[in-house]
Amino acid sequence: MAALIIPWNPDDQQWDGPYAADVDAARRDGVILQRWTLPAHLASPHRGASQPVAERGMDVWLVILTGPRAGQGLIGHGTLAAVGALEDGPTTPVQIAFDALLPRGDQVALEPLVERVPGVLAAAGRPVVIDGTEETAMRAVWRESFAPETASVDPAPGSLPPAARKRVDVDRFEHDPGLRRAVVAHHGSTCHACGLDFEHKYGLDGGDLVQMHHITPPEYVGADYDVDPLVDLVPLCATCHVVAHSRWPRPYGIGELREMLARSGFLRGTALTDEQLAAESAAARILEASSEPDER
Known part of the structure; x- marks a missing residue:
């Protein structure tokens, strides 16, 4: 399995729309679509290349790696919804479906994240693809930090790998x-x-x-x-x-x-327990005894 880490600088105009409103919208509506760009080499496989590339349906992790240290860390999860047409330019347009976003200030702190996923630092300034143990560790860090909605029987977004998930429409x-x-x-x-x-x-x-x-x-x-x-x-x-x-x-x-x-009130064909059978036998004996004529 592979996943995509994309760095986000909140001071740049990368995010389309007000981020704070989209945090609430993602919880309310289930998904927020955002346009992004990836380096062309991440969106198209090269002959003989050993590094995995970004593919539709893979996990996407949003990480802040700029600004004050207290504001850096893992802040969102999504999936790669679409990859644009490959051109000869340096970048390729993509669309990301974010299904979970944390408010700024509530992100997973960078230090403990890097301890378990060192590859995060490679995303400083550019998206990177991780796989293997780092991909598993990233999911574990997120799972420990993001809780599903109260009374939800569904797993929290990003807590399971893509192969174990199915997106469904709900009211x-x-x-x-x-x-x-x-x-x-x-x-x-x-x-x-x-x-x-x-x-x-x-x-x-x-x-x-x-x-x-x-x-x-x-x-x-x-x-x-x-x-x-x-x-x-x-x-x-x-x-x-x-x-x-x-x-x-x-x-x-x-x-x-x-x-x-x-x-309702009973189930047809329900098997009686031994205690219930014994109680029925005792009741039958009592009824039988009470129906016998008194010979005195």
Whole structure:
């Protein structure tokens, strides 16, 4: 496996748009696209070259190596989304899909990073490709420093190698941390279908584990749709959430989920335990004895 390290100088105009806003956008939307340029020799293989080259789908690590020492370090992860047409010039345009960005000041410090990934220093002023143990060490450093969103069952971006990942589309409103806070503050942490109260069941931290369910039918979600978190989202436990989305294109409503739960209560074909069998035998003997006529 190979990965690309790109150095970023925040004082230059390399980043397209306000970085601070893109940090929040990456958490909210899942990905931020940025244009970059790579040295031509990194984007096209040369005959007999031993160094790996940048390929679509490989990991990209954003590192600050300039400015004050306290501001340097590993600050973002993404994947190489596209490589432009190869020309005879010194550089090749690429597009990077950043799926995780740290606020400036929260980056992984440079000193411990270099101790485990010495090849980072080779990126001073130019992108470099790393592979082997350094690529593995870079992922480990990031995995130890970047936590996934609360209640997320998905691994943190960059914590797994490309071969172990699959990108899927999700309902952005159900995964927006700002909307989640508003919904929990208004509706509480209780599943609106089965009544499981996460805070009561798992303690104070449990309130953050309930999931958000977007109840607005898909046909009403257009390009100009503006979600109302207090009307369009309700808390559901993970089990009820899966059942709700088991019907497509219109998920089961909260009322329908409650009807399912009301009709349930037993599982056909369930095997009884030895204790249950013994209890049934004892009950049968008691009933049999009570039904026998009194001969006195």
